Amino acid sequence: MNKVYVIGMGPGAYEQMTVAAVEALKGCDVIVGYTVYVDLMKKYFPEKEFMTTPMRKEPERCRLAFEEAKKGRVTAMVCSGDSGIYGMAGLMYEIGEEYPEVEIEVLPGVTAAMGGAAVLGAPLGHDCCLISLSDLLTPWELIEKRLRAAAQADFLIALYNPSSKKRKDYLARACDILLEYKEESIICGIVRNIAREEESMNILTLKELRNTEVDMFSTVYIGNKMTKIIKHKMVTPRGYRYDRK
Amino acid sequence: MNKVYVIGMGPGAYEQMTVAAVEALKGCDVIVGYTVYVDLMKKYFPEKEFMTTPMRKEPERCRLAFEEAKKGRVTAMVCSGDSGIYGMAGLMYEIGEEYPEVEIEVLPGVTAAMGGAAVLGAPLGHDCCLISLSDLLTPWELIEKRLRAAAQADFLIALYNPSSKKRKDYLARACDILLEYKEESIICGIVRNIAREEESMNILTLKELRNTEVDMFSTVYIGNKMTKIIKHKMVTPRGYRYDRK
Structure with missing residues (x-):
């Protein structure tokens, strides 16, 4: 099964992530996100592989994640706060139409x-x-x-x-x-x-x-x-x- | 220090609590809440002491928590979802005026x-x-x-x-x-x-x-x-x- 998680990481502290978010990130092969948030994640999950795109490159960021998932790698797209509230979940579903073989699972988080x-x-x-x-x-x-x-x-x-x-x-x-x-x-x-x-x-x-x-x-x-x-x-x-x- | 946590436990699953909520609950002497939510918590923290009041007895529930905190016991008031969004945090601050010696700490959660x-x-x-x-x-x-x-x-x-x-x-x-x-x-x-x-x-x-x-x-x-x-x-x-x- 090709799978990508869209994960709300909360406001920024490890302690404010949900248990589900931590578990999903631990189980991932690669974590994709905006540079600033990925830098936070690197502190918490130093052993992981990370990929980033800058601000305003959100569609490219989504495709990066789907391409990894398509290869069979368990992939996480991280968002600050919640994954849905001004987050990437919506765009992931939109771009996900190009990747019907990849299942999307959204994990909520504490929004700002x-x-x-x-x-x-x-x-x-x-x-x-x-x-x-x-x-x-x-x-x-x-x-x-x-x-x-x-x-x-x-x-x-x-x-x-x-x-x-x-x-x-x-x-x-x-x-x-x-x-x-x-x-x-x-x-x-x-x-x-x-x-x-x-x-x-x-x-x-x-x-x-x-x-x-x-x-x-x-x-x-x-x-x-x-x-x-x-x-x-x-x-x-x-x-x-x-x-x- | 007399302390009471107001904890948003998320929608109900253990995995949707934040790491901070889990840690605070583990460190508590007593957990106070609405009967239905406390029943969920009993599954996750079976070794803890619990106190409940039914619906519409929210002020009494707050006072229960403050009285425990006043005795020097680390106390948690649990709310479903977030602690603030239609939660108990506001009422805890209001009733907390009667208990100036007790410090309140609010921990957010994933709201419904x-x-x-x-x-x-x-x-x-x-x-x-x-x-x-x-x-x-x-x-x-x-x-x-x-x-x-x-x-x-x-x-x-x-x-x-x-x-x-x-x-x-x-x-x-x-x-x-x-x-x-x-x-x-x-x-x-x-x-x-x-x-x-x-x-x-x-x-x-x-x-x-x-x-x-x-x-x-x-x-x-x-x-x-x-x-x-x-x-x-x-x-x-x-x-x-x-x-x-």
Whole structure:
């Protein structure tokens, strides 16, 4: 059987991979991925063979993996976070049509929204949206429409790809849209380098977030009306009414 | 140091827990949780001490955990899926205000939306919303508003708690709202008992979903305009334009 795994490796630390992901990677002949993630995997599985392609070479990366699987080698395509959420699983199924003899198995992982939420406290305790601010693959008008919809219905929001060298002002633009619907005082959070050595977090208001620069290693959280700060953590109650002692 | 972990155990299988979750559970003196999840944990950690409270006794469950931690016992509160997404992390911080001497550490896990997505293929490959249809803790009007917002902006949607004994028609009501904005032919998916022995999945149109009964062990997925079926899987492309060979 020719087989390729599409594996969500979580935010970056070995400990945040699932047991299934670790077992599948141990059993692989070759691990394929984006250069940065493969470098992390090399630390954890130094005995393995690795293949990489740079950013924007995702279709080539998929074909690399399928070609290896076609040779009969057990192959893993690794994705940061989850394999599906802004991950490679979709493209693997699309390109997999060219390789009908290769079976695809998707293994989920902890996506950035959840990994970062645990660092901030409990920001995503109610209905939430995940929105990427990257307009590389999505028209900005659609991103804007989704921001408006999410704000109008008071969703919690996790923003992926909030910034890059070419998109320095995108987070400010997004905040301006959210501020049309949400109060300036809404609690927000930023987590940088989730589950890595340089991990850091910051809790601030939506107004402050509007004027804060973040980098591409950040995930940004927008609270809802119920979000509050408890013991320096960002917490959104689910709505349980409980009796205080 | 008095410590309580809030642990996302993933969809249910041992293999879908993170390495960090397994390590924390191994190091615990006592594991607290909802009866059904604790029964799963008993299989994986038979030597541990367990404490449970039934559904709707969440505040009592939190206090049980804090009281154990206060005695100096390392304590774990387990949640199915992620610890934050419709999990106990928020309530633990709220009730934790009564126990300032106890440190809370949140460990993320694979939430049902992601675990089930991997079974269906790659339904959540683009911006998505997680919405719970339970109106136990949220007014139905707000749920309806969020469904409308999500549909209008063509979000992918994962529906949690799509049904229960008392809410048999809620999924149909939700579909009726979505059908005001989305085509009848939109691809949808249902996954039952994610990562458990009886796991099953089903791919169907939104119109068909409207007339399908699901149970409380199901997670429901609504596609966007780009969602399609490839090799009997539900796939939403991220938008990568790739050249076919």
